[in-house]
Amino acid sequence: MEFKDYYQILGVDKAAGADAVKKAYRKLARKYHPDVSKAADAPQRMAEVNEAYAVLGDAEKRAAYDTVGAQAWAQGARSGDDVRPPPGWNAGYEFTQGGPAGAGASFGGDGADFSEFFEQMFGRAQAGRHPRGGGAQASMRGEDQHARIELALIDAYLGATRQISLRGARLDEHGHVVPEERTLQVSIPKGVKEGQLIRLAGQGSPGFNGGAAGDLLLELHFTPDARWQIDGRDVTQRLRVTPWEAALGAQVPVTTPEGTAVEVTVPAGSGTGRKLRLKGRGIPAPKADATPGDLYLLLETAVPGAITPEQKAAWQALAKAYPGFDPRTAG
Amino acid sequence: MTASPITVPAELIELLDDALSLHELAQCCRVTPEWVLTHVQAGVLQPQHGHAAADWRFASTTLVRARRIVQLEQTYDADPQLAALAADLMEEVARLRRQLGDL
Numbered sequence: 001m002e003f004k005d006y007y008q009i010l011g012v013d014k015a016a017g018a019d020a021v022k023k024a025y026r027k028l029a030r031k032y033h034p035d036v037s038k039a040a041d042a043p044q045r046m047a048e049v050n051e052a053y054a055v056l057g058d059a060e061k062r063a064a065y066d067t068v069g070a071q072a073w074a075q076g077a078r079s080g081d082d083v084r085p086p087p088g089w090n091a092g093y094e095f096t097q098g099g100p101a102g103a104g105a106s107f108g109g110d111g112a113d114f115s116e117f118f119e120q121m122f123g124r125a126q127a128g129r130h131p132r133g134g135g136a137q138a139s140m141r142g143e144d145q146h147a148r149i150e151l152a153l154i155d156a157y158l159g160a161t162r163q164i165s166l167r168g169a170r171l172d173e174h175g176h177v178v179p180e181e182r183t184l185q186v187s188i189p190k191g192v193k194e195g196q197l198i199r200l201a202g203q204g205s206p207g208f209n210g211g212a213a214g215d216l217l218l219e220l221h222f223t224p225d226a227r228w229q230i231d232g233r234d235v236t237q238r239l240r241v242t243p244w245e246a247a248l249g250a251q252v253p254v255t256t257p258e259g260t261a262v263e264v265t266v267p268a269g270s271g272t273g274r275k276l277r278l279k280g281r282g283i284p285a286p287k288a289d290a291t292p293g294d295l296y297l298l299l300e301t302a303v304p305g306a307i308t309p310e311q312k313a314a315w316q317a318l319a320k321a322y323p324g325f326d327p328r329t330a331g
Numbered sequence: 332m333t334a335s336p337i338t339v340p341a342e343l344i345e346l347l348d349d350a351l352s353l354h355e356l357a358q359c360c361r362v363t364p365e366w367v368l369t370h371v372q373a374g375v376l377q378p379q380h381g382h383a384a385a386d387w388r389f390a391s392t393t394l395v396r397a398r399r400i401v402q403l404e405q406t407y408d409a410d411p412q413l414a415a416l417a418a419d420l421m422e423e424v425a426r427l428r429r430q431l432g433d434l
Contacts, residue, residue, distance in 0.1 A: 029406050035421050163336055183336040197347040197391040200339055287344055
């Protein structure tokens, strides 16, 4: 496992003061913000930057980190105590959970994004090695963990299974910090919405000294797909029709996002931009007493090219049949 | 060292939907209940229903927004209204991007 150079990640000197560290962090947090960053690796860089600030922005953690340094780490040091003589009357390092509030949380997920390096030095198990005041350790509830899941629209219709890897650390029987990666297989029920949260009780970080485990909170997001627009449980999809279907009306076959084939009546005189509603064919309701969403079909008239002489003649005849029609002034 | 996947039993899976209490919202955002209270009073977060704070129920979309606001406040020492403004803009950008997918 590699030593993480947090100073390099934040672009600050080892002697940088707390203010300089904070300024550097804020600048990078803005640069790699997921909503505005064009960088392909923005989420990873963001996680890296957050972790670096979680350490360098916290006086205790920074002190421990500075003490260990790359060389000591390579030689097996895993905490400040491994390098310094055991602390005397000032009962060791006391790490607060998660670092400066917020810095531990990336925009993507809290805690689950921290590297193995961080977990070895600062993870919850480390907190157990250095109890406050040296007295009996209180039991602590495990921290909640957050993770983000991307779904396709069909997953909201049918439900889906996802595997999630969570990184943490635990103490083994010798009291050593051992990184732990848990992989969970989760069934996502059908009927979920954009931004939906799922709570998996007790699947977060393990508790401490008999404390209950935290929860795992999953945030669900739909991967953008050009075929559909999703708004809550309502879905809008494009329906392309011929000019004669639009003008004369027609029964048109449509495949819903779920894959069901239905026949839709396009009313006569439909123009581009008209919406037809298929009630209840949007994202299903997650429980019996909730309403399913609707499927909206956004009509778009597809105009075929006039290639053959017959086609050209047909269009010209059509134009003749509408001598006064001027779409640039109508409506 | 990765163990084989643990299947989470369905009973443990709970869809949080428009029913988060003030305390649950606070817990999910790792803030105090007081933080939630002041932010509702400031108009930065809105409960779906309920008059008294004990009856407030928040949509899970509000939770996403709240976490974003916590993030902004703590990263930038931002005034809550400024954080809310940034969150509003982010939501608007996301909405516009979804609409753009239509073109």
